[in-house]
Structures are given as structure tokens and as C-alpha cells.
Amino acid sequence: MIAEIVITTAALTLIIAARYLVFSGLAYWLLWRRGGEKLRAKRLNRDRPMKRVIMQEIRLSLLSSAFYAAPAAVALVYWLHGGTAIYDDWTLYGGAPYLLLSTFIYLIVQDTHYYWMHRLMHHPKLFSWTHAGHHRSRQPTPFASFAFDPAEAALVAWLLPAMACFIPVHIGVVIALLTLMTVTAVLNHSGWEVLPERFVSGPIGRHLISATHHNLHHQRYGKNFGLYFRFWDRLMGTDMMPETPAAPGTASVSVTR
Ligand SMILES: [Zn+2]
Numbered sequence: 001m002i003a004e005i006v007i008t009t010a011a012l013t014l015i016i017a018a019r020y021l022v023f024s025g026l027a028y029w030l031l032w033r034r035g036g037e038k039l040r041a042k043r044l045n046r047d048r049p050m051k052r053v054i055m056q057e058i059r060l061s062l063l064s065s066a067f068y069a070a071p072a073a074v075a076l077v078y079w080l081h082g083g084t085a086i087y088d089d090w091t092l093y094g095g096a097p098y099l100l101l102s103t104f105i106y107l108i109v110q111d112t113h114y115y116w117m118h119r120l121m122h123h124p125k126l127f128s129w130t131h132a133g134h135h136r137s138r139q140p141t142p143f144a145s146f147a148f149d150p151a152e153a154a155l156v157a158w159l160l161p162a163m164a165c166f167i168p169v170h171i172g173v174v175i176a177l178l179t180l181m182t183v184t185a186v187l188n189h190s191g192w193e194v195l196p197e198r199f200v201s202g203p204i205g206r207h208l209i210s211a212t213h214h215n216l217h218h219q220r221y222g223k224n225f226g227l228y229f230r231f232w233d234r235l236m237g238t239d240m241m242p243e244t245p246a247a248p249g250t251a252s253v254s255v256t257r
């Protein structure tokens, strides 16, 4: 079993790293090389990404891949041996309504865990060795999406595999969650807002973390700690959006609730 976990960890490290390079590289090429204007995206970052910063982000992200792979490998091997609460017959637990419910449960638990871990990592005594790596760039690039110090990766990476041991979840939902995590992390660090303004400030979008929202966290450390939803930020008074989403990065910001 131990040898199986070690081999699976090595394989997952490569898969997670490849996934990061493909998604981040694609976003970088589409938005910064080809030009986000062609996708009607709104540029958030004043400066173009610097090669030196990108290389630092890639180095940290490749290291993070191993930290994310290890707990995932334990859960995967456990699942292949008949363990965990992951199932593959979607009709179990009442079918489609539970698929939806379990998706929300996972998103809400992950968001709550991240909000509080994130606030904790911004504590002056912890910041330099847990979270400074992620904040190297005030104007993040898609390559910052997975750039975590080993301590941060270790604090966050265990959550989904641990939940999968206790809260029943369909394998399709697991894949959807992992895809959503990747896509939102890459887009929220891309330096561009790809979502239309009317969605970001609309009835659904105004409750979600967007690139506009998270980009501001990289400039104003004390605001916008959430991962998917603005619920905790609003409740704790840490929510902030630019007054004019076209010009973040400038001093023009206001707290919106
Ligand atoms: Zn932070």
C-alpha cells in the first residue's frame, strides 16, 4: 500500500503540474500575448507580467504540485481499494438533487476553510513563511494561480481528500470541482476580467469572487480573502470592490456590501 501511494503521488505530481502549466500557459497566451481585448476582457493590471516574476511563480507552483499530490494520492489509493465516500453510481443518495447538494456542500466548506486559513496566514507572525510566496507579485499573472509556499500548500491541500473520506461525493462531482478550482484560480489571477461587467455586478455575480475582486487582494492585503463566495468577506467587513472596475490598481476603491 505504501509503495502504491508513493508511485501514485509521483504520477499525480506530474499530472497536477502539467494541468497547471497547460491552463496557466493558455490563459497567459490568450490574455497577455494575443491580447485580452480580443476576448472582450478588461485589463486589471497596469504593467505587463515580468519574466522574473513568472519564473518565481512557476517554481513555487511546481513545488506545490507535490504537496497537493500526496494527500490526493492517499485518497485515490484508498478509493481504489474500496474506501472513501466517493461513489460512481449517480443514482445513489437520491440521484441528481444530491449531486447538486454535495457540490454546494463541498464549495461552501472549501470556501469557509480557505477564508479563515487565508486570514490566519496574513497574520504578521505567519505571513512571511506561509503566504509571502503567493504575494510576490502585486499584479499577479495566471502563473500565480498555484504559487504557494510549502506551508500554505500543506495547510490547504488536505481538505478535499479528507472531505472525500466522509461526505459522499460522486466521482463526476470531484472532477467538476477540481476543474472549477483550476479555472477560477487561473482566471482570478490572470490580471484580466473576462466576465462581463453586468455579470460581475449582477444578482449572481455580485456574490462570487471574480478576478476584479481577487486582484484587489494582491494590492490591498487586508481585504478580499474569499475563494469562491463573497459571503465571509461581507460578513467580516473585509469585502472591497473597485468603484470603477475598469481602473483597479489605482487608488479608486470603495467598500461595497
Ligand atoms: Zn493573501
Ligand SMILES: [Zn+2]
Residues within 6 Å of the ligand: 134, 140, 189, 214, 218
Ligand atoms: Zn491570489
